[in-house]
Amino acid sequence: MYLADYHMHSKYSFDGSEELDTICQTAIRRGLSEIAITDHMDIYTGLPYDEQMNFEVPGGEQYHMDVSGLYGGLVQMKEKYAGQLKVRIGAELGQPQVNPEAAALFIRDYGDVLDFVIGSIHNMEKDLDVYYYDFTKIDVAKMYDHYVDWLLKLSEMGDFDVMGHLTYPLRYMFERNQLRLDLRPYEEKFRQLFKNLTEKGRGIELNVSGYYKAMQDAMPPMSILKLYRECGGEIITIGSDAHKAEYIGFYQKEAHEMLETVGFRYLTVFEHRKPEFIKL
Numbered sequence: 001m002y003l004a005d006y007h008m009h010s011k012y013s014f015d016g017s018e019e020l021d022t023i024c025q026t027a028i029r030r031g032l033s034e035i036a037i038t039d040h041m042d043i044y045t046g047l048p049y050d051e052q053m054n055f056e057v058p059g060g061e062q063y064h065m066d067v068s069g070l071y072g073g074l075v076q077m078k079e080k081y082a083g084q085l086k087v088r089i090g091a092e093l094g095q096p097q098v099n100p101e102a103a104a105l106f107i108r109d110y111g112d113v114l115d116f117v118i119g120s121i122h123n124m125e126k127d128l129d130v131y132y133y134d135f136t137k138i139d140v141a142k143m144y145d146h147y148v149d150w151l152l153k154l155s156e157m158g159d160f161d162v163m164g165h166l167t168y169p170l171r172y173m174f175e176r177n178q179l180r181l182d183l184r185p186y187e188e189k190f191r192q193l194f195k196n197l198t199e200k201g202r203g204i205e206l207n208v209s210g211y212y213k214a215m216q217d218a219m220p221p222m223s224i225l226k227l228y229r230e231c232g233g234e235i236i237t238i239g240s241d242a243h244k245a246e247y248i249g250f251y252q253k254e255a256h257e258m259l260e261t262v263g264f265r266y267l268t269v270f271e272h273r274k275p276e277f278i279k280l
């Protein structure tokens with residue numbers, strides 16, 4: 001079984017702490033063949049992207065992303081672990097559609113080193129991360145419908161390879177307020193989303209971080225994963241979304257089984273933004 005964890009964060013992300021070297025060594029120890037380190041590049045409304053690397057994390061702490069340190073370090077890791085582990089240089093680009101100029105500049109400036117880009121939605125109106133919502137005070141069904149509209153918008157534009165954690169709000173809804181959501185009413189929108197993605201040669205990820213959190217479900221869950229496959233979806237990566245070394249490679253074997261169960265025959269990996277298909 002070819003193990004490739006395609007979503008994780010290092011100390012260069014505002015919410016990460018691990019050294020690049022620790023990540024690579026952990027991956028090798030766990031028998032992974034390949035990893036993509038995908039530190040956050042969240043795009044905010046109305047700011048040039050290089051100013052977006054300095055911001056105040058809610059709670060008051062000032063954060064600075066050392067982008068050249070990150071990508072320089074990753075190039076070193078590629079060389080250091082060649083023959084033992086394929087290290088892919090990734091990015092998790094957050095809501096690029098709010099500021100397409102900034103997103104395009106980022107891709108232009110780092111396009112020659114990037115192997116893989118996840119397009120994610122974390123923040124919606126007023127650049128507020130869904131993480132900070134008070135789900136007890138809002139209509140969660142409406143909120144998620146709105147989130148899917150943001151995904152649709154992202155699928156129509158943006159330069160990325162796979163769409164990240166399609167059911168991101170559900171993780172926090174359950175974690176904080178034990179709220180679950182019936183996803184059947186969103187089926188038509190998901191069909192449109194998958195049509196947009198497959199037409200542009202893009203895919204989705206199977207994000208398994210929910211299994212080491214209270215949610216105990218995948219993002220997206222099996223029903224939506226199955227729908228993606230039925231809609232002709234082929235490009236699929238598996239990601240632990242690890243922010244700590246202990247979760248690197250988490251749930252890989254189970255994720256392979258999930259993909260096989262809904263009819264996938266190949267796992268996708270990327271080099272220089274080009275997909276390669278590996279038999280499950």
Ligand SMILES: [Zn+2]
Nearest residue numbers: 092120164165
């Ligand atoms: Zn994310």
Ligand SMILES: [Zn+2]
Nearest residue numbers: 007009092241
């Ligand atoms: Zn992430």
